Amino acid sequence: MSATMEEGLKWVTRGYGKGHVKLLHVRREGAVHTIKEYEVSTELTLATDKDYLAGDNSDVVATDSQKNTVYILAKHHGVTSPENFALLLTEHFLSKYLQVTATTVTIREYPWQRQVVDGRAHNHSFIFCPEVEHTCKVSRKRGELPEVWTGLEGMRLLKTTQSSFVNFVQDEFRSLPDMQDRIFSTVVSASWRYAGIQNIDFGKTWITVIKVIKDNFSGPAETGIYSPSVQNTLYKILKDVLIMQPEVLEMKLTMPNKHYFSIDLSKFQNVGTKHNDEVFHPVDKPAGNITATLGRRDLARARL
Numbered sequence: 534m535s536a537t538m539e540e541g542l543k544w545v546t547r548g549y550g551k552g553h554v555k556l557l558h559v560r561r562e563g564a565v566h567t568i569k570e571y572e573v574s575t576e577l578t579l580a581t582d583k584d585y586l587a588g589d590n591s592d593v594v595a596t597d598s599q600k601n602t603v604y605i606l607a608k609h610h611g612v613t614s615p616e617n618f619a620l621l622l623t624e625h626f627l628s629k630y631l632q633v634t635a636t637t638v639t640i641r642e643y644p645w646q647r648q649v650v651d652g653r654a655h656n657h658s659f660i661f662c663p664e665v666e667h668t669c670k671v672s673r674k675r676g677e678l679p680e681v682w683t684g685l686e687g688m689r690l691l692k693t694t695q696s697s698f699v700n701f702v703q704d705e706f707r708s709l710p711d712m713q714d715r716i717f718s719t720v721v722s723a724s725w726r727y728a729g730i731q732n733i734d735f736g737k738t739w740i741t742v743i744k745v746i747k748d749n750f751s752g753p754a755e756t757g758i759y760s761p762s763v764q765n766t767l768y769k770i771l772k773d774v775l776i777m778q779p780e781v782l783e784m785k786l787t788m789p790n791k792h793y794f795s796i797d798l799s800k801f802q803n804v805g806t807k808h809n810d811e812v813f814h815p816v817d818k819p820a821g822n823i824t825a826t827l828g829r830r831d832l833a834r835a836r837l
């Protein structure tokens with residue numbers, strides 16, 4: 534069984550694996566149990582393409598075997614963070630199967646948190662807190678260092694003041710008035726690439742990024758922090774993460790502007806609604822779409 538590709542054609546991408554392998558890992562330390570629930574997707578690229586061209590499966594590590602590998606490595610090595618588990622899997626696929634030239638593992642973590650009962654952390658009961666989702670993607674080519682991305686999704690935020698949007702382009706297409714004091718709401722998604730993998734505490738970076746986002750959006754509890762635009766707040770978050778976390782090489786941040794429009798109730802003055810600063814119309818779609826990726830000019834400042 535051998536075949537070559539038709540004249541004039543070439544592969545642009547090629548890969549196969551198991552999608553969405555669901556896994557719950559329970560670490561039992563006496564009465565204290567710790568859980569991690571992940572959805573893991575694997576992808577392998579083989580040196581040969583005879584599987585695609587000729588139906589010759591002799592180099593193929595079945596997607597079913599890739600699924601089993603996820604369970605077996607979780608059992609043998611435990612599960613600490615999505616990034617460490619993805620690194621373990623990519624390392625395993627490359628070292629065990631010499632016909633594999635590249636592999637990518639992506640993981641979505643389910644946001645379980647330990648329950649707190651009467652102020653005390655529960656030994657074995659958890660609550661699902663989908664306020665922010667943690668994902669990661671590790672890609673590794675044979676002979677090269679792995680590329681590690683962490684992703685953060687779905688962090689919905691809203692503040693009722695300390696946000697304005699004024700002095701934007703005034704022309705025949707504009708209908709929006711200057712807004713000196715508006716509601717600011719967004720659903721943050723972010724992803725960041727690590728400069729290396731040596732001595733990186735992925736969990737600590739995760740906690741710092743969440744704090745930087747919340748600090749720049751909310752500010753101090755009594756006074757808040759002023760935002761002249763989504764763009765400006767977004768830049769400040771990116772800048773702070775890159776300054777505070779030398780292990781982060783670049784970061785992408787997307788902050789849709791979820792509009793809450795003031796409702797004009799001035800027609801109803803005889804029922805006492807002359808000025809309305811309390812009732813707003815939440816508009817799901819369309820939303821403003823504000824995004825940027827910030828990297829480093831000077832790679833020497835990154836912790837490679």
Ligand SMILES: O=c1[nH]c(=O)c2[nH]c(=O)[nH]c2[nH]1
Nearest residue numbers: 698709761762763764790821
């Ligand atoms: O912070 C904002 N940036 C914009 O670019 C924009 N455009 C818009 O209509 N509202 C806003 N708000």
